[in-house]
Amino acid sequence: MHIGFDISQTGAGKAGCGFFAHAMIQAMLELAPEHRYSLFPSFGDFYFDALMPNRNPYSGRSVQYGPRHHSLETARVFWTASGTEASLGIPDVVHANNFWCPVQLTSSRLIYTFYDMSFVVNPAWTTEANRVGCFDGVFRSAVAADWVVAISEASRAHYLNVFPHFPEDRIRVIYPCSRFADSTLDGKRPKALEGVPVGGFWLSVGTIEPRKNQRRLAEAYARYLALGGAPMPVVLAGGKGWLMKDFQKHLSELGIAAHIVMTGYVSDEELIWLYRNCYAHLYPSLFEGFGLPVLEGMQFGAPTLTSQSTSIPEVAGNAAILLAPEDAEGWAQAMLRLAANRVERDQLSAAAREQAGQFDWKHSAASLLQLYEEALASPKRRMVA
Known part of the structure; x- marks a missing residue:
């Protein structure tokens, strides 16, 4: 399987979304090194980390990076073009992890990670620019995603409440887990x-x-x-x-x-x-x-x-x-x-x-790989519609 995976938020200043993508790709590379992985240090035109194109934090015999964009403008041009899918080598699946969502994929199965819509519940919790950018991505996922990965049952319920047209059998809960593999570490006093x-x-x-x-x-x-x-x-x-x-x-x-x-x-x-x-x-x-x-x-x-x-x-x-x-x-x-x-x-x-102890990255990654297989075995959502 050729897996295209968004790692755009996994840089040095990563927060929740970045930790999810970081730990998930690490676990998948360990569990299923036989697959081909294309990792995207930039993804879309909403979030951009200028340092990401210069870092290669994930390695494996079938891991490649790209495309490498050094400005938001070049990233925007690439990711919004009609030929993006072909330029990526037409991966079997493309997994979006940073709220942005492509809508032009005609062959690759589009998997979209949904975190939350707190910005809908209370607009005062964030800035207008972030609110608009995040909602735009989530809305596009409701139109274009073949499958949605929700990070909790609460998030799944909220997504379906806002987008009741989205098929319930195509939104799957896969829990994040701790980024720390060793619970015996002492750490360092700040x-x-x-x-x-x-x-x-x-x-x-x-x-x-x-x-x-x-x-x-x-x-x-x-x-x-x-x-x-x-x-x-x-x-x-x-x-x-x-x-x-x-x-x-x-x-x-x-x-x-x-x-x-x-x-x-x-x-x-x-x-x-x-x-x-x-x-x-x-x-x-x-x-x-x-x-x-x-x-x-x-x-x-x-x-x-x-x-x-x-x-x-x-x-x-x-x-x-x-x-x-x-x-x-x-x-x-x-x-x-x-x-x-x-x-x-x-x-x-x-x-x-x-x-x-009930939360484990290997279990979550195995569930995600199973979802990829299920997505490949199913028609694209637009074809069903």
């Missing part, structure tokens, strides 16, 4: 945490942006301190996103700025250390397609307080304390209880490790 004792901090992982709900978490933490909670600092580990320029001012107004450590983007080694050594991981996100930080924290035994919204209960199972994401008082009370109860904290840690 410099920003020098002097902070092991087990002496709350952790919240995620890009600083409205959907991740750090504002409400800050309010919950301020309430926690006001109620006499132990003054363990809150470590916010994640790069700066959008629409949060006044976040530091918000912390100052709450009187908690001195208790907040903002690490910025952290390396994998640093993230492992944070997960392994936090008192608990706080993940109050308002909306998730999956919720990868919840799973990765659990893998390293992080006791977890997280949202009861969207896909997160699928990830957390019964191994976390689930809370309404907008209930600051509820979060404050749960933090107070956990801070005062080391036994419960340790029980959550053990349950977290067990829950994380």
